[in-house]
Amino acid sequence: MKTYRIATIPGDGIGKEVIPAGRRIMQELAAQDGLRFEFQDFDWGGDYYRKHGVMMPADGLDALRDQDAILFGSAGDPHIADHITLWGLRLKICQGFDQYANVRPTRILPGIDAPLKRCTPEQLNWVIVRENSEGEYSGVGGRVHQGHPIEAATDVSIMTRAGVERILRFAFKLAQSRPRKLLTVITKSNAQRHAMVMWDEIALQVSREFPDVTWDKELVDAATARMVNRPASLDTIVATNLHADILSDLAAALAGSLGIAPTGNIDPERRYPSMFEPIHGSAFDIMGKGLANPVGTFWSVVMLLEHLGETQAAARLMQAIESVTADPQLHTGDLGGSATTGQVTEAVCAKLAALAPAKAA
Numbered sequence: 001m002k003t004y005r006i007a008t009i010p011g012d013g014i015g016k017e018v019i020p021a022g023r024r025i026m027q028e029l030a031a032q033d034g035l036r037f038e039f040q041d042f043d044w045g046g047d048y049y050r051k052h053g054v055m056m057p058a059d060g061l062d063a064l065r066d067q068d069a070i071l072f073g074s075a076g077d078p079h080i081a082d083h084i085t086l087w088g089l090r091l092k093i094c095q096g097f098d099q100y101a102n103v104r105p106t107r108i109l110p111g112i113d114a115p116l117k118r119c120t121p122e123q124l125n126w127v128i129v130r131e132n133s134e135g136e137y138s139g140v141g142g143r144v145h146q147g148h149p150i151e152a153a154t155d156v157s158i159m160t161r162a163g164v165e166r167i168l169r170f171a172f173k174l175a176q177s178r179p180r181k182l183l184t185v186i187t188k189s190n191a192q193r194h195a196m197v198m199w200d201e202i203a204l205q206v207s208r209e210f211p212d213v214t215w216d217k218e219l220v221d222a223a224t225a226r227m228v229n230r231p232a233s234l235d236t237i238v239a240t241n242l243h244a245d246i247l248s249d250l251a252a253a254l255a256g257s258l259g260i261a262p263t264g265n266i267d268p269e270r271r272y273p274s275m276f277e278p279i280h281g282s283a284f285d286i287m288g289k290g291l292a293n294p295v296g297t298f299w300s301v302v303m304l305l306e307h308l309g310e311t312q313a314a315a316r317l318m319q320a321i322e323s324v325t326a327d328p329q330l331h332t333g334d335l336g337g338s339a340t341t342g343q344v345t346e347a348v349c350a351k352l353a354a355l356a357p358a359k360a361a
Contacts, residue, residue, distance in 0.1 A: 006068065007069070008042070009042045011282065014282060014292035032353065035313060049088070064273060072276065073282075078284050099265035101129060103127060105299075106251040109260060110322045111328060116231060127178070129238040130244030176212060224247070261278065262276065262299035276304040278296030291332060324348050
């Protein structure tokens with residue numbers, strides 16, 4: 001029996017509620033499927049910062065390096081500047097482990113009243129691929145003359161041919177693996193006429209390797225309207241770090257709630273552990289009230305299991321999730337219901353037990 005080493009980093013806010021719920025789900029799966037997980041919890045985040053002056057220790061990556069995967073909650077604290085919480089924890093892990101492919105599936109789950117009333121679940125079934133290592137989040141720039149009228153600040157977007165080629169090739173391969181074999185490449189190359197023009201040129205070059213994939217280009221502003229007005233025209237989407245960050249939140253909202261949306265920060269070459277997380281953020285306004293929707297975390301666990309090759313367990317968990325979302329009595333407040341984090345978690349566990357494979361006599 002293979003043992004998987006899983007690092008859990010609840011982080012801040014409701015991450016401290018949904019990550020234990022995700023761990024509970026994985027323990028339920030382990031009991032039923034003959035899997036074995038060894039969890040190691042890391043208390044990094046805002047509380048750690050208040051004690052130590054950093055979001056995670058300097059040697060934190062070394063502590064994570066031998067893990068098989070990371071389950072992450074959220075980074076964000078109303079009493080700490082956002083750039084400190086993001087760069088000090090989540091981005092430090094993503095960039096330190098070169099998790100250059102951020103993958104965010106979006107679809108309307110059973111029982112959820114999505115804002116797009118004219119859209120069927122079959123018409124909104126997307127996966128957004130976000131370049132996750134450079135671009136607008138390269139961290140290059142600075143500030144001078146702070147506090148004076150001549151103060152200036154720069155943030156420089158850095159795109160390399162190697163970085164663009166590898167994320168576009170990843171996206172084309174992903175599109176190729178999906179039934180529709182359809183990819184939309186999103187930039188803003190009409191206004192940003194250097195790096196994003198290079199992105200477009202490389203997309204054309206890479207596309208020649210995938211003659212069976214139908215692809216088109218879209219400017220990011222037009223893409224927002226297309227997601228609302230013509231959702232069925234999209235399937236796999238690839239965009240720069242900032243653009244895909246924004247578009248994936250729109251996608252989650254169109255599918256019903258940010259509370260249900262998962263993501264994977266992937267190192268496709270598997271040199272380092274990949275990290276899986278819900279996209280909803282720390283949501284301090286509902287922290288500690290049992291109101292957080294754990295579905296985004298559970299779906300992230302599905303992605304984690306798929307990444308580990310445990311496809312049967314992943315499929316059964318997804319079936320359990322869909323069975324629970326189909327029941328309006330088990331909707332949390334973000335979906336218009338009154339169920340608690342614990343009630344949704346126990347319902348998914350119960351469904352997993354009902355779906356468990358029969359044990360040999």
